[in-house]
Amino acid sequence: MSSNIVLKASKLNKSFSGIVAAKNINVSINQGEIVGIIGANGAGKTVFVNMITGYLKPTSGKIEFLGTDITGIEPREATHIGLCRSFQISQVFMTMTVKQNLMIAMSLAKKSGKQLLDPIDDDEISKECDSILELYKIKDQKDNIVSTLSQGIRKLLDIAMAVVGNPKVILLDEPTSGVSVEEKFGIMDIVIAALKQTETSVLFVEHDMEIVERYVDRVMAFYQGEIICDAPPKEALSDKKVIEYVLGH
Amino acid sequence: MQFWATVFLDGLTYASYLFIVSLGLTIIFGVMKILNVAHGSFYAWGAYTAAFAIGIITDNDLPEALFFPAILLSAILVGIVLGYIIERFILRKMYNQDIHLIVLATFGVFLIFEDLIIITFGVDPYLPYQPAMMLGWVDIVGLNRGVYQLTLILLASVVAFSCWYGLTKTKWGKLLQSVIYDREISEAMGINVTKVYVVTFIGGAILGALGGAYVAPTTSVSPGFAIDLVVLSFAVVVIGGMGSIPGALIGSLIVGLLRAFAVHQAPILELFVVFAVMAIVLIIRPEGLFAPPKARKI
Amino acid sequence: MFTGIFKDTSVRVLIVFMISLCFISSFILPDWMQNNFMYGLSRGLAILGLMLLWRTNLVSFGHALYYGFGAYAVALCQKYFGITDILLRFTIAVAAAGILGFFLGFILRKYREIFFAMLSLAFSMVLYGLLAKAEFLGSTDGMSISPSTLFGLELTRQYLFFLITFFVICAAVSIQAYLRSTLGHLTTAIQDNEIRVEFLGFSVQKAIHIKYVISACLAGGAGGLMAASLGQVDPDSMVNWNVSGELVFITIMSGSGNILAPFIGAIIFEFIRTYAFEWAPQAWAAIVGGTLLTIIFFFPGGIWSIIEKVFNYGKKKDVK
Numbered sequence: 001m002s003s004n005i006v007l008k009a010s011k012l013n014k015s016f017s018g019i020v021a022a023k024n025i026n027v028s029i030n031q032g033e034i035v036g037i038i039g040a041n042g043a044g045k046t047v048f049v050n051m052i053t054g055y056l057k058p059t060s061g062k063i064e065f066l067g068t069d070i071t072g073i074e075p076r077e078a079t080h081i082g083l084c085r086s087f088q089i090s091q092v093f094m095t096m097t098v099k100q101n102l103m104i105a106m107s108l109a110k111k112s113g114k115q116l117l118d119p120i121d122d123d124e125i126s127k128e129c130d131s132i133l134e135l136y137k138i139k140d141q142k143d144n145i146v147s148t149l150s151q152g153i154r155k156l157l158d159i160a161m162a163v164v165g166n167p168k169v170i171l172l173d174e175p176t177s178g179v180s181v182e183e184k185f186g187i188m189d190i191v192i193a194a195l196k197q198t199e200t201s202v203l204f205v206e207h208d209m210e211i212v213e214r215y216v217d218r219v220m221a222f223y224q225g226e227i228i229c230d231a232p233p234k235e236a237l238s239d240k241k242v243i244e245y246v247l248g249h
Numbered sequence: 250m251q252f253w254a255t256v257f258l259d260g261l262t263y264a265s266y267l268f269i270v271s272l273g274l275t276i277i278f279g280v281m282k283i284l285n286v287a288h289g290s291f292y293a294w295g296a297y298t299a300a301f302a303i304g305i306i307t308d309n310d311l312p313e314a315l316f317f318p319a320i321l322l323s324a325i326l327v328g329i330v331l332g333y334i335i336e337r338f339i340l341r342k343m344y345n346q347d348i349h350l351i352v353l354a355t356f357g358v359f360l361i362f363e364d365l366i367i368i369t370f371g372v373d374p375y376l377p378y379q380p381a382m383m384l385g386w387v388d389i390v391g392l393n394r395g396v397y398q399l400t401l402i403l404l405a406s407v408v409a410f411s412c413w414y415g416l417t418k419t420k421w422g423k424l425l426q427s428v429i430y431d432r433e434i435s436e437a438m439g440i441n442v443t444k445v446y447v448v449t450f451i452g453g454a455i456l457g458a459l460g461g462a463y464v465a466p467t468t469s470v471s472p473g474f475a476i477d478l479v480v481l482s483f484a485v486v487v488i489g490g491m492g493s494i495p496g497a498l499i500g501s502l503i504v505g506l507l508r509a510f511a512v513h514q515a516p517i518l519e520l521f522v523v524f525a526v527m528a529i530v531l532i533i534r535p536e537g538l539f540a541p542p543k544a545r546k547i
Numbered sequence: 548m549f550t551g552i553f554k555d556t557s558v559r560v561l562i563v564f565m566i567s568l569c570f571i572s573s574f575i576l577p578d579w580m581q582n583n584f585m586y587g588l589s590r591g592l593a594i595l596g597l598m599l600l601w602r603t604n605l606v607s608f609g610h611a612l613y614y615g616f617g618a619y620a621v622a623l624c625q626k627y628f629g630i631t632d633i634l635l636r637f638t639i640a641v642a643a644a645g646i647l648g649f650f651l652g653f654i655l656r657k658y659r660e661i662f663f664a665m666l667s668l669a670f671s672m673v674l675y676g677l678l679a680k681a682e683f684l685g686s687t688d689g690m691s692i693s694p695s696t697l698f699g700l701e702l703t704r705q706y707l708f709f710l711i712t713f714f715v716i717c718a719a720v721s722i723q724a725y726l727r728s729t730l731g732h733l734t735t736a737i738q739d740n741e742i743r744v745e746f747l748g749f750s751v752q753k754a755i756h757i758k759y760v761i762s763a764c765l766a767g768g769a770g771g772l773m774a775a776s777l778g779q780v781d782p783d784s785m786v787n788w789n790v791s792g793e794l795v796f797i798t799i800m801s802g803s804g805n806i807l808a809p810f811i812g813a814i815i816f817e818f819i820r821t822y823a824f825e826w827a828p829q830a831w832a833a834i835v836g837g838t839l840l841t842i843i844f845f846f847p848g849g850i851w852s853i854i855e856k857v858f859n860y861g862k863k864k865d866v867k
Binding site: 284339342343347348349350352353354356357358359360361362363364365367368372476479480483484487491516517518519520521522523524525527528531532535 | 604606608654658660661662664665666668669670672673675676677679680681788789792795796799829830831832833835836837838839840843844847
C-alpha cells in the first residue's frame with residue numbers, strides 16, 4: 001500500500017446552533033486504505049461523512065483532497081474530482097431499471113457539456129456499465145425495475161453508481177444496514193473486492209463489528225463528535241475507551 | 250389627508266370581503282392541503298343566490314328586515330350544498346393524489362359551476378342594491394360612503410373574532426388545529442379526520458359564499474363575477490401564508506390597501522402591484538408571512 | 548445531438564402524421580377545418596413545453612406568460628419595426644420568451660410543487676396586470692396583427708399552415724433529440740430522486756433551468772404563431788390565468804407519453820371547442836371542466852394512453 005495521502009481533514013469542527021456535532025477532527029487517509037468508522041448513534045459519523053462529501057459545510061477546519069483544498073465544495077463538485085459516497089438508505093432511481101440507473105450515472109460521469117445532448121444509448125457506455133454490473137454481481141437484474149428488488153440489490157446498485165467515475169475515495173454510509181444477515185457478508189465481499197481492484201480508498205460507516213474486523217485496515221472510533229481512537233482493528237477493538245463508549249452498551 | 254383616508258377606508262372595505270373569502274380558502278388548505286380553485290364558485294353562487302333572494306323579497310314587498318337573514322341563509326345554503334357535493338363526489342376520491350391533479354380537478358369543478366350559473370340564473374346581470382340603499386349613506390372624515398360598505402368591515406371583524414375564538418377556545422377548534430399540524434398523528438389519536446375534512450370544507454365554503462352574498466348588494470352580479478377574485482384570494486393566501494388564519498387577515502389587509510392605493514393613485518398598477526407582491530413574498534419567504542407551524546419530519 | 552434522429556420511431560410517426568395532416572387538410576377536408584389544425588398545431592407547441600415540465604413533476608400555472616409574451620412580441624415588432632415576415636416573427640417570439648424564461652428561470656428553478664405553480668401564476672398575472680392596463684398596448688382590446696409575409700411575398704393561409712407544420716416538426720424533432728439524451732433523461736431522474744442526481748455530479752437546478760427555458764421558448768413560439776394565425780392579441784385570451792389553466796388542461800388531456808401527444812390533444816381541443824360553440828355555446832366552460840374531471844378520474848394518462856392501448860404503440864425499445 002502506497003503512502004500517498006489522498007484525503008486529509010484538519011481541525012474539522014461542526015456545530016448546529018450550539019450543539020457540537022464534530023470537534024477537532026484530524027484524519028489522514030492513504031491511497032488504497034480501507035477504513036472502518038464506528039461509533040454509537042449520534043456520535044458524529046454521518047456528520048463527518050456529510051462534511052467530507054460536501055453535503056454539510058464545516059464550521060471551521062480544512063479538508064484536502066489530493067492536495068487541493070476542498071472545504072465547502074458542493075456534492076456534485078466532489079463527485080467530479082473523485083470523491084464519492086453511497087447512502088445509508090439507498091438513493092437510487094426507483095422507477096427505472098438497474099441498467100438505466102447505471103447508464104445515467106455513467107453518462108454523467110463520462111460526458112460533459114454538449115455531449116450531454118447526445119443520445120444516452122451509447123454502445124461504449126453500455127459496455128462499461130455491463131462490466132460494472134458484472135463486477136457487483138447484479139448483471140442478472142439489469143432489466144428489472146429497482147422498486148421490485150431487494151434492499152441488498154439496491155445497496156449494491158447504490159454503490160455501483162457511486163463508483164462509475166473511478167473515484168479515488170469512496171465513503172460508504174452503513175453499506176449493510178437494512179440488508180438481511182445472509183446477504184451482508186456477500187455484499188461486502190463483492191464491494192471490497194471490486195474496490196480493491198481499482199485501489200480506491202474506502203471509508204465505511206458500520207455498526208456490525210464482525211464486518212469491521214474482517215475488511216478494514218484501520219478503525220476510526222467516534223464518540224460525541226470526536227475521534228477517540230484511530231488504529232488497526234485489533235488494537236482499536238480492544239482499546240478501553242472504544243470498548244466503553246462504542247462497543248459496551 | 251383626504252387621499253389617505255380614502256385609500257384607508259376603501260382598502261379596509263375591500264380587505265374585508267377578501268378576508269372573509271380567503272379565510273375559507275386558507276382553512277381548507279391548512280386542514281386538507283388542497284388549493285381549492287372552486288372556492289370561486291362558492292363566492293359566485295353565494296352572490297347569485299343572495300341576489301335572487303333579495304329580488305324575491307323586493308318583488309313581493311316583503312319587509313326589508315329580511316334582507317340580512319336572506320343573505321346569511323343564502324351563504325349557508327350554498328356552502329352546505331355545494332360544499333358537500335364537491336367534497337363528497339370529487340375531493341374524497343382524490344386525497345392521496347398528486348396535488349397538481351387535485352388543483353386541476355377543482356379548476357374543472359369551478360368551470361362546471363360557472364356554466365351552471367348561466368343555466369340557473371341566466372346571463373343578465375343582477376343588481377341587488379336594495380339592502381345597500383336601505384342603510385343609506387354617512388359622512389366619515391369628509392368622505393361620503395354607504396353604511397352598507399362599512400357593515401362589511403364589521404362583518405369581517407366578527408368573522409375574524411369568531412374564528413379566533415372557535416379555534417382556540419373550543420374543542421372543535423383544537424381538533425382542527427391538531428389536524429392542521431399533522432393528519433396522520435391526529436388519525437392515530439382517534440380523530441375522525443374524514444369528518445373533520447367534510448366539516449372544514451363546508452365551513453370554508455360557507456365563508457366563501459358569505460363573502461359573495463354580502464358583497465352582492467354593492468355591485469352588479471354577472472357571469473365571470475368570480476374570475477378575478479379567485480386569483481386575488483390566492484394572492485392573499487400566498488402572501489399571508491397558506492393555512493394561516495392571521496395570515497389571511499394580514500394578507501387581505503395588504504392586498505386591500507395596496508389595491509385601494511393603486512386605484513386612487515396609479516390605476517395602471519392596480520393588478521400588477523398585487524401580483525408583484527405575491528411574487529416577492531414567494532421568492533423571499535415561500536411559506537408566506539405567517540406560515541403555520543409545521544412538524545419537522547426527520 | 549441529432550445523430551440518427553430520423554431513425555427514431557416517434558420522430559418518424561410524427562413526421563408522417565404532420566405531412567398526412569397537411570395533405571388531408573389541404574385537399575380532402577373542408578376549409579374551415581384547416582383553422583383548427585393551425586391553431587391546434589400552434590398551441591400544441593406550448594403544450595409540448597408544459598409536457599416537458601410535467602415530466603419533472605413541475606406544473607406551471609402561469610405559462611400563458613410566455614405564450615402571451617411571444618404573441619405581444621410579434622405585435623410590437625410589427626407596430627414599431629414593421630416586421631411581418633413569418634420566419635422573423637417566429638424567431639422573435641421564441642427568442643423573446645426564451646430570454647424572459649432565462650431570467651425568471653433563475654428564481655423559479657429553486658421551487659417545487661405548489662410553490663413553483665403559484666410563483667409562475669404570480670409572474671403571469673404581473674404581466675397580465677401590466678398589459679390589461681397599458682393604454683399604448685391596447686389594454687384589454689389588445690392589438691391587431693396584419694397577415695404574415697415570407698421573404699417579402701404575401702403568405703396565403705394555405706402556405707402559412709404549411710410553414711406552421713414545418714416549425715412544429717423542427718421543434719418536436721429537437722425535443723425528441725433532447726429527450727433521448729442524457730440531459731433529457733435527467734428529467735425523470737430528477738423526479739425520481741433529486742439528491743442522487745446531485746451526487747452523480749449534475750446540478751438539479753441547472754437541469755431544471757434549462758428545461759424551463761426550453762418550455763418558455765416553445766410557449767413563446769406557440770404564442771407567436773397563434774398571433775400570426777389569429778391576427779389579434781389581447782390579454783384576456785393570451786395572458787390571463789384561465790388561459791394558463793386551459794394550457795394545463797390540454798396538457799393533462801393529451802397525456803405525456805410522446806412528442807406527438809400534445810399536438811393531437813391540442814387539435815382535438817380545437818375541434819371540441821368548435822363543436823361546443825356551435826351546439827351549446829353557453830356550456831363551453833362546463834365541457835372543459837367535465838372533460839378535465841373525466842380525464843383525471845378515468846384516463847389519467849390522457850388521450851395518448853388511449854391511443855397507445857388502441858394501437859399497441861408503446862411497446863418499443865425506444866426512449867419514451
